[in-house]
Amino acid sequence: MIESIVKKLVSLVVLGLAVSAFAMTDQQRAEMEERIKPAGQVCMEGDSSCGSASAAGSGSGKSAEEIYNTSCMACHTTGAAGAPKLGDVAAWEDRLGKGLETVYANAINGINGMPPKGTCMSCSDEEIEATVDYILENSK
Ligand code: HEC
Incomplete structure (x- = not known):
């Protein structure tokens, strides 16, 4: 019983995909191919590291103050x-x-209510450390 429902659902999905693939214009197809590119090539809107030669893992390119803000x-x-x-x-x-190293590590990996990298996923570890330095500079 369940099996036949699943089979029906699967065939519906397959049918739907086939129909929509035929119904696509070249323009739509190009747009779709753009969307399903391998993850490494996809640029999120607002990601300033996109398109630069150093994009891979080099961080957000922001200053510590900008990251903080x-x-x-x-x-x-x-x-x-x-x-x-x-x-x-x-x-x-x-x-x-x-110890400073532990504080750095907690800022990078997160701890309790502190999310990893404060949610700045484009930030490199070094940038997070620099931002912690910025906070500490302004807290003494
Ligand atoms: C969603 C809220 C939130 C954001 C955003 C956030 N923090 Fe935190 N942060 C916390 C909380 C809550 C703690 C305290 C966690 C604890 O020790 O229980 C904390 C603790 C810390 C600590 C102390 C860690 C330690 O070892 O005691 C550092 C350093 C830190 N945050 C840095 C940052 C930096 C840098 C950013 C931005 C890149 C950031 N945080 C963004 C909530 C946040």
């Missing part, structure tokens, strides 16, 4: 979810008690 400020300026605030000297001294 785009990716970290939402939590670290307000203290949302218990984030240590920029400028809160005592809070950051406390954090540094476990």
